[in-house]
Amino acid sequence: xxxxxxxxxxxxxxxxxxxxxxxxxxxxxxxxxxxxxxxxxxxxxxxxxxxxxxxxxxxxxxxxxxxxxxxxxxxxxxxxxxxxxxxxxxxxxxxxxxxxxxxxxxxxxxxxx
Amino acid sequence: xxxxxxxxxxxxxxxxxxxxxxxxxxxxxxxxxxxxxxxxxxxxxxxxxxxxxxxxxxxxxxxxxxxxxxxxxxxxxxxxxxxxxxxxxxxxxxxxxxxxxxxxxxxxxxxxxxxxx
Numbered sequence: 001x002x003x004x005x006x007x008x009x010x011x012x013x014x015x016x017x018x019x020x021x022x023x024x025x026x027x028x029x030x031x032x033x034x035x036x037x038x039x040x041x042x043x044x045x046x047x048x049x050x051x052x053x054x055x056x057x058x059x060x061x062x063x064x065x066x067x068x069x070x071x072x073x074x075x076x077x078x079x080x081x082x083x084x085x086x087x088x089x090x091x092x093x094x095x096x097x098x099x100x101x102x103x104x105x106x107x108x109x110x111x112x113x
Numbered sequence: 114x115x116x117x118x119x120x121x122x123x124x125x126x127x128x129x130x131x132x133x134x135x136x137x138x139x140x141x142x143x144x145x146x147x148x149x150x151x152x153x154x155x156x157x158x159x160x161x162x163x164x165x166x167x168x169x170x171x172x173x174x175x176x177x178x179x180x181x182x183x184x185x186x187x188x189x190x191x192x193x194x195x196x197x198x199x200x201x202x203x204x205x206x207x208x209x210x211x212x213x214x215x216x217x218x219x220x221x222x223x224x225x226x227x228x229x230x
Contacts, residue, residue: 004155034218034219036218036219036221041223042223043117043204043206043221043222043223043224044156044204044206044219044221045221046218046219046220049217049218090155090156092155094218099161099168099169100146100158100161100169101158101219102158103148103155103156103157104155105153105154105155106153106154106155
């Protein structure tokens with residue numbers, strides 16, 4: 001069975017500060033890993049994805065994530081947060097046959113001016 | 114292409130009524146997914162299709178829920194005899210599959226918010 005844990009329900013950072021959102025997964029094989037962002041009243045938007053190869057992946061809006069197999073983690077990072085990054089962030093693990101993805105319960109990001 | 118469209122955006126219904134939601138995926142995507150999201154939770158898988166075939170349905174899904182994708186294009190999700198516990202955001206997503214079944218993540222619609230009163 002696949003599962004995702006996002007340990008931080010809510011994170012507050014100051015604008016311009018760095019950000020790291022944590023994600024731990026459980027999956028029996030090589031996982032597909034994703035980060036999505038959801039703004040209020042909107043659907044989810046794909047930020048980045050990992051399938052294989054380079055463990056540091058770049059995404060949209062200046063985000064990156066690092067896959068660490070030994071730690072079963074896929075943490076999301078951004079060097080300098082903008083006020084527009086305030087949203088809810090979801091980590092997901094997917095089956096390699098394009099079946100269902102399992103999502104974490106999300107981390108809400110608040111950005112202080 | 115305008116992305117994934119869902120209709121309606123909001124639905125308020127009385128307990129016991131039937132409701133139907135529609136999803137129009139990105140036209141070149143062969144996979145279509147339905148998820149449900151409640152406040153403070155991540156999306157929960159309901160079912161998915163490849164073309165017109167329904168390949169998996171969540172064991173958590175009661176028999177009151179049914180989904181179709183009759184021509185491999187749009188899909189409908191019907192909930193019969195709605196209950197207050199069905200109140201949630203219903204999300205549709207689509208994806209394409211590449212070599213060996215690889216996919217590139219979902220494109221989500223904006224969702225249909227269902228309120229059962």
